Amino acid sequence: MSDGASPRAARELPVFEPGSAGRSLPQVKQPPVKQPPVKERADAARNRARVLAAAERIFATRDDPREVTMDEIARAAGVGRATLYRRFPDPASIAVALLDQHEFELQEQILRGPPPLGPGASPGDRLAAFYAAMAELLERHLPLALGAETGKARFATGAYGFWRAHVRVLLAEAGAPDPEAAVDAALAPLSPEVYEYTRHTLGHSKDRITASLTWLARRLTGD
Amino acid sequence: MSDGASPRAARELPVFEPGSAGRSLPQVKQPPVKQPPVKERADAARNRARVLAAAERIFATRDDPREVTMDEIARAAGVGRATLYRRFPDPASIAVALLDQHEFELQEQILRGPPPLGPGASPGDRLAAFYAAMAELLERHLPLALGAETGKARFATGAYGFWRAHVRVLLAEAGAPDPEAAVDAALAPLSPEVYEYTRHTLGHSKDRITASLTWLARRLTGD
DNA sequence: CCAGAAGTGGTCACTGTGTCCACTTACATC
DNA sequence: GATGTAAGTGGACACAGTGACCACTTCTGG
Numbered sequence: 001m002s003d004g005a006s007p008r009a010a011r012e013l014p015v016f017e018p019g020s021a022g023r024s025l026p027q028v029k030q031p032p033v034k035q036p037p038v039k040e041r042a043d044a045a046r047n048r049a050r051v052l053a054a055a056e057r058i059f060a061t062r063d064d065p066r067e068v069t070m071d072e073i074a075r076a077a078g079v080g081r082a083t084l085y086r087r088f089p090d091p092a093s094i095a096v097a098l099l100d101q102h103e104f105e106l107q108e109q110i111l112r113g114p115p116p117l118g119p120g121a122s123p124g125d126r127l128a129a130f131y132a133a134m135a136e137l138l139e140r141h142l143p144l145a146l147g148a149e150t151g152k153a154r155f156a157t158g159a160y161g162f163w164r165a166h167v168r169v170l171l172a173e174a175g176a177p178d179p180e181a182a183v184d185a186a187l188a189p190l191s192p193e194v195y196e197y198t199r200h201t202l203g204h205s206k207d208r209i210t211a212s213l214t215w216l217a218r219r220l221t222g223d
Numbered sequence: 224m225s226d227g228a229s230p231r232a233a234r235e236l237p238v239f240e241p242g243s244a245g246r247s248l249p250q251v252k253q254p255p256v257k258q259p260p261v262k263e264r265a266d267a268a269r270n271r272a273r274v275l276a277a278a279e280r281i282f283a284t285r286d287d288p289r290e291v292t293m294d295e296i297a298r299a300a301g302v303g304r305a306t307l308y309r310r311f312p313d314p315a316s317i318a319v320a321l322l323d324q325h326e327f328e329l330q331e332q333i334l335r336g337p338p339p340l341g342p343g344a345s346p347g348d349r350l351a352a353f354y355a356a357m358a359e360l361l362e363r364h365l366p367l368a369l370g371a372e373t374g375k376a377r378f379a380t381g382a383y384g385f386w387r388a389h390v391r392v393l394l395a396e397a398g399a400p401d402p403e404a405a406v407d408a409a410l411a412p413l414s415p416e417v418y419e420y421t422r423h424t425l426g427h428s429k430d431r432i433t434a435s436l437t438w439l440a441r442r443l444t445g446d
Numbered sequence: 447c448c449a450g451a452a453g454t455g456g457t458c459a460c461t462g463t464g465t466c467c468a469c470t471t472a473c474a475t476c
Numbered sequence: 477g478a479t480g481t482a483a484g485t486g487g488a489c490a491c492a493g494t495g496a497c498c499a500c501t502t503c504t505g506g
Contacts, residue, residue, distance in 0.1 A: 041472060044484060071462060080486030085464070155420050181435035184421050188411035197378050198407050212404035219442045264452060264503060294493060303455030308495070 051077045051084060055094045056144075065095070065147035092151025099144045103159040106133055110166055123174040124221035127167065131190070131213035134163075138195045139206050145192035163187060174221035186220055189213065274300045274307060278317045279367075288318070288370035315374025322367045326382040329356055333389055346397040347444035350390065354413070354436035357386075361418045362429050368415035386410060397444035409443055412436065 054077035059065045068091045074081045088094045115121035116129040138145055167186050171179040188194070198204045277300035282288045291314045297304045311317045338344035339352040361368055390409050394402040411417070421427045 041483060043472065069462060082465080082487085083485055086484075155416075155424070177438060178431065178435055181421070181427055181431050182438060184417055184425075185412035185435055185439050188414060188417045189408035191411060191414065191417075193378075194407055194411045194414075198404070201378070202407075204404055208401065208404050212401055212408060215400060215405060216408050216443075219445070220439075222442070266503065267453060292493060305456085305496085306454055309453075
């Protein structure tokens with residue numbers, strides 16, 4: 001997180017920066033005027049790393065990631081429950097924090113990577129590439145994605161706003177009459193629940209799902 | 224449930240019959256060979272009606288229908304908790320039972336009603352009509368739909384299999400290369416969570432959402 | 447009418463939650 | 477280095493919901 005290069009000044013899309021997830025430090029009821037201290041104590045950072053590592057392990061192991069409990073994570077991390085609650089209000093927010101780390105790389109590729117994921121290709125190609133990349137992400141981190149959907153703040157997967165803005169632009173370029181309304185329909189098939197259902201309940205292969213999403217991308221953008 | 228007319232013998236689509244939801248009577252661990260008795264005792268039926276009525280009221284009232292609890296429903300229905308557990312394993316299953324009642328009518332219209340919802344219209348028109356009808360259903364029964372998504376059995380909304388079969392046929396008629404895989408992507412925008420997000424978090428009108436779904440239907444079926 | 451099956455509701459042990467508070471530890475300052 | 481202080485920590489507590497159990501009641505077929 002200390003790359004001095006590439007200042008992120010002029011950006012069109014709302015980039016979600018990973019690491020800012022579990023750091024809204026004290027969970028005070030009303031954030032007072034006083035800014036929370038910018039610097040994190042060393043032991044706190046160490047514990048946060050422990051928590052995230054333990055949580056990643058647990059989410060990956062569990063049968064149903066939606067059943068992971070705060071108590072369980074705290075015990076696995078060797079940390080008191082209050083310590084956990086200090087940063088994360090519920091297990092879902094931990095999954096979100098972990099997921100953001102993985103999603104950030106994809107955001108970079110979309111913003112500055114080579115086509116068709118990055119700028120330069122046609123809307124149809126870019127949308128298809130985006131779908132494929134998201135399917136890949138879901139394939140690898142499905143437990144986290146499922147766990148992130150549990151809490152009260154749905155569609156708050158941190159990066160959702162980014163995907164939304166990206167796809168909305170693509171739909172607009174493709175001539176959709178109301179991209180702002182269409183974009184959520186276009187993103188719905190990427191919901192972790194849908195992926196889990198087709199992938200594991202129905203048993204479709206990742207390639208088959210990706211092919212279907214590619215077809216969808218072509219249809220949505222009019223080829 | 225005693226309409227002697229129109230025997231439902233030869234059907235292509237898996238119709239979900241409402242009323243069969245809370246009636247898999249005893250929640251035994253392993254259903255023994257002995258068939259559960261076909262007839263329901265009069266007092267049991269009365270209580271079931273009470274439970275459903277109370278639950279409908281509660282689901283509609285609550286801020287977040289996902290937080291409705293068995294205890295709450297039992298108290299509101301004036302019924303012991305064990306009585307409730309006898310028929311329904313969790314609040315979600317009660318929401319499913321209620322929702323099925325409303326979905327059944329739509330199923331009938333699709334099977335035997337006039338076009339464009341019923342048979343006779345083009346795939347594009349039928350899909351658009353289906354989307355519009357589902358949006359209407361969600362608009363009216365969103366709390367139930369959200370509550371039904373809570374439990375462990377997702378995509379088990381009873382009727383989901385029906386919608387799935389219907390839309391799969393439409394996509395096949397429209398020439399989709401892999402309707403079996405595409406159908407879940409086509410149904411994803413109808414997820415209650417997506418509807419809630421666009422409708423209430425973003426504040427889009429029902430008409431705007433419907434218009435967008437109509438656009439989607441045209442795109443999916445190639446007009 | 448009545449035997450027995452189906453249905454009922456109060457109770458119990460248990461799990462996870464969220465908050466609180468007394469103690470500990472890191473770090474800025476001297 | 478010593479030290480004051482605020483951030484950080486973990487155990488404890490009260491509470492809510494669960495799911496199962498069981499003694500009791502009520503319905504219904506013969």
